[in-house]
Amino acid sequence: MTTPQRARRRRRRIIAATILLTVAGLLTGNAVMVSRQDADATGDSILRLDGRDIHVSQDGPRDAPALVLIHGLGASTRWWDRVVPLLAGSWRVIRIDLLGHGRSAKPAGDGYAIAQQGRRIGRALDHLGVEHAVLVGHSTGGYVATSLAEQRGDLVAALALIDTGPRLDGFVSDGPVGRLVEVPMVGQLLWRLRTDGILRRGLSSAFAPGFPIPQQLVDDTRRLTYHSLTTASRASDDYLRRRPMPDRLTDLGKPLLVVFGRRDQRWRSSSAALYREVPGARVEVLPDVGHSPMVEDPARTAELLLTFASSLPSGR
Numbered sequence: 001m002t003t004p005q006r007a008r009r010r011r012r013r014i015i016a017a018t019i020l021l022t023v024a025g026l027l028t029g030n031a032v033m034v035s036r037q038d039a040d041a042t043g044d045s046i047l048r049l050d051g052r053d054i055h056v057s058q059d060g061p062r063d064a065p066a067l068v069l070i071h072g073l074g075a076s077t078r079w080w081d082r083v084v085p086l087l088a089g090s091w092r093v094i095r096i097d098l099l100g101h102g103r104s105a106k107p108a109g110d111g112y113a114i115a116q117q118g119r120r121i122g123r124a125l126d127h128l129g130v131e132h133a134v135l136v137g138h139s140t141g142g143y144v145a146t147s148l149a150e151q152r153g154d155l156v157a158a159l160a161l162i163d164t165g166p167r168l169d170g171f172v173s174d175g176p177v178g179r180l181v182e183v184p185m186v187g188q189l190l191w192r193l194r195t196d197g198i199l200r201r202g203l204s205s206a207f208a209p210g211f212p213i214p215q216q217l218v219d220d221t222r223r224l225t226y227h228s229l230t231t232a233s234r235a236s237d238d239y240l241r242r243r244p245m246p247d248r249l250t251d252l253g254k255p256l257l258v259v260f261g262r263r264d265q266r267w268r269s270s271s272a273a274l275y276r277e278v279p280g281a282r283v284e285v286l287p288d289v290g291h292s293p294m295v296e297d298p299a300r301t302a303e304l305l306l307t308f309a310s311s312l313p314s315g316r
Helices: 003-035 114-127 140-151 175-181 186-192 196-206 215-223 226-242 245-252 269-277 298-310
Strands: 046-049 052-059 066-070 092-096 133-138 156-162 256-261 282-286
Touching (some): 046 114, 052 114, 066 114, 066 140, 092 114, 114 226, 133 140, 133 298, 140 156, 140 226, 156 245, 156 298, 196 215, 256 298, 269 282
Parallel strands (some): 066 133, 256 282
Antiparallel strands (some): 052 092
C-alpha cells in the first residue's frame, strides 16, 4: 500500500469516527434533554396537592354518593368521557388526572410512586369533602385505587378494577412502540420524533385489534413527557412486583368488581380468574372487548359499574 493510500484510509477512519462520535453526542444530548422535560398543569379545576398541581373534574349531583374514576398509564380523565354520562345521573362522578398525566403537572422529578399517587387521590377527595367513595381504576389506575384503600380504608367503600393486571406473569406486551420507548437513547429519540401514526401504533395495544382510536386520546398521549411516562411505568411494575393484587385485595376485604376484556392485548384475559381467589369478588370478562372497556363498550361497562355500586350498603 502506497503512502497516499494509507493517508486516504486514515482520513476515512477519522471521518467515520468523527461521525460516530457526533451521532453519539447528539443522541446522548437528546436523551438528557427529553428525559428532563417537564410541563405545568393546564385548564381549570386545579388542586395544589403535596406541592403538585392536579387536575380534577366532576359530573353529576354534588350530594350524590361519590364514584371516583382513575385512569391508567399514559392516559387521562378523557378515557372516561364515553361512560361518564351514563354514570352521572345518580352518582357524583369524580375524575382525577394522575401526576404526570392529562392536565396535571408533569414534573421531571419524583412523586410518581403508586403509594404517592394514591395518597394524592385521597387528599383530593378530602378537599372535595368526600368521606366515602367507590373507586374505579383502569389498568394502572387499579393499583392506585388499591393503594389508596390500603392507606385509607375508611375512605374507600369498594373497588372496581378494569383490566388491571393481577400479577406480572400475566403481562403480554405493550406493543413494539412501547418496548422501544424503554430503550435508552432510542426511546428518547422516538419520543422526540413521535407522530400521530407512531402514537396510534403505541396505543393500539390498549384496545381490541382494529378498534378506531379517538383522536383526543392520541392528543392526550402527545402531552405526556418522556419522564412522566417511563417513571410512572416503572412505579407500576414495582408496586405489582412487591405483592400481587389478589393478596392485597384479600387483606383489604373490600367489595370487589373485576372487569376484563377477552381481547385484551396487554394482559392475558385468562389472568382475570386469579381475582376469584379474593373472597366475594365478582369477575366479568367481556367478549369482543380489549384493554379499555369503558372506551370500547361504555354501555356495558356503565351497567356493570352501576349494578355493582348500587348493590353496596346504602348504595355506596
